[in-house]
Amino acid sequence: MPELPEVETTLRGIEPHILNKEITSVNIRQPSLRWSVPTNLIQKKLVKNTFSGITRRGKYLLLQSSQESLIIHLGMSGSLRISKEEDLKKHDHIDICFSDGTILRYCDPRRFGCFLWTENPDTHFLLKDLGPEPLGNHFNGEHLFALSRKRKMPIKNFIMNSKIVVGVGNIYASEALFAAKIRPSCKAGRVPRKKYDLLAQEIVKLLRESIKQGGTTLRDFVGGNNQPGYFKQSLKVYGREGEDCYDCSFEIKGQRIGQRASAYCPNCQSIF
Numbered sequence: 181m182p183e184l185p186e187v188e189t190t191l192r193g194i195e196p197h198i199l200n201k202e203i204t205s206v207n208i209r210q211p212s213l214r215w216s217v218p219t220n221l222i223q224k225k226l227v228k229n230t231f232s233g234i235t236r237r238g239k240y241l242l243l244q245s246s247q248e249s250l251i252i253h254l255g256m257s258g259s260l261r262i263s264k265e266e267d268l269k270k271h272d273h274i275d276i277c278f279s280d281g282t283i284l285r286y287c288d289p290r291r292f293g294c295f296l297w298t299e300n301p302d303t304h305f306l307l308k309d310l311g312p313e314p315l316g317n318h319f320n321g322e323h324l325f326a327l328s329r330k331r332k333m334p335i336k337n338f339i340m341n342s343k344i345v346v347g348v349g350n351i352y353a354s355e356a357l358f359a360a361k362i363r364p365s366c367k368a369g370r371v372p373r374k375k376y377d378l379l380a381q382e383i384v385k386l387l388r389e390s391i392k393q394g395g396t397t398l399r400d401f402v403g404g405n406n407q408p409g410y411f412k413q414s415l416k417v418y419g420r421e422g423e424d425c426y427d428c429s430f431e432i433k434g435q436r437i438g439q440r441a442s443a444y445c446p447n448c449q450s451i452f
């Protein structure tokens with residue numbers, strides 16, 4: 181699943197190829213994504229127009245055009261790439277074509293992504309309740325600690341809740357909890373302030389490292405038949421159930437928390 185670093189890398193990968201170019205057509209071959217794509221509206225808004233900027237909010241990409249925005253989410257399996265040739269594949273559902281022949285092509289085999297239009301992202305139902313950006317100025321241990329008081333939910337679910345902080349998916353939650361030595365099943369309200377400071381730092385560190393690594397894949401976004409790859413993280417617990425902890429050699433355990441597989445080291449990660 182594309183996580184925040186992949187979405188940020190997608191932004192950087194496509195941005196230089198599409199800004200300020202005239203859009204000549206929008207071809208929507210499959211409008212049945214997570215929400216039905218408003219084909220006529222998007223075509224009316226975009227054809228003969230341009231994108232003036234791209235930003236990211238959580239895992240949503242916002243492509244600005246005439247003060248309004250196209251909202252794109254990659255869902256479980258989506259990707260965007262730049263194409264100059266007709267290399268159409270089975271799950272390529274949407275093309276945005278530009279006057280110089282560039283095509284921004286959206287592929288999404290599982291169709292959990294979205295393509296929507298908004299006049300104001302701040303009030304859009306998908307975006308209005310989102311918590312702070314983990315790499316922004318409003319995210320830190322104090323923020324997490326303050327919102328966690330009296331909460332009984334497992335800390336892993338707490339940090340994966342986009343109202344608390346956006347863009348912390350299963351991989352980053354698992355790895356950050358390992359780095360901060362906190363058991364994922366701990367009740368959020370019982371974890372002390374100092375641990376939240378450490379946890380916030382580790383989330384930021386992991387995301388930054390991953391975005392840096394993604395920088396080496398930027399050329400994958402242009403041309404050819406390949407989808408932009410999702411880069412491999414160096415993982416210490418995620419997906420390592422049954423293997424030895426790199427730090428202490430205890431066996432990494434797995435547990436289901438909120439319907440998600442959660443891996444942790446029972447020796448390194450404390451219960452509070």
Ligand SMILES: [Zn+2]
Pocket residue numbers: 425426427428429430445446447448449
């Ligand atoms: Zn360990």
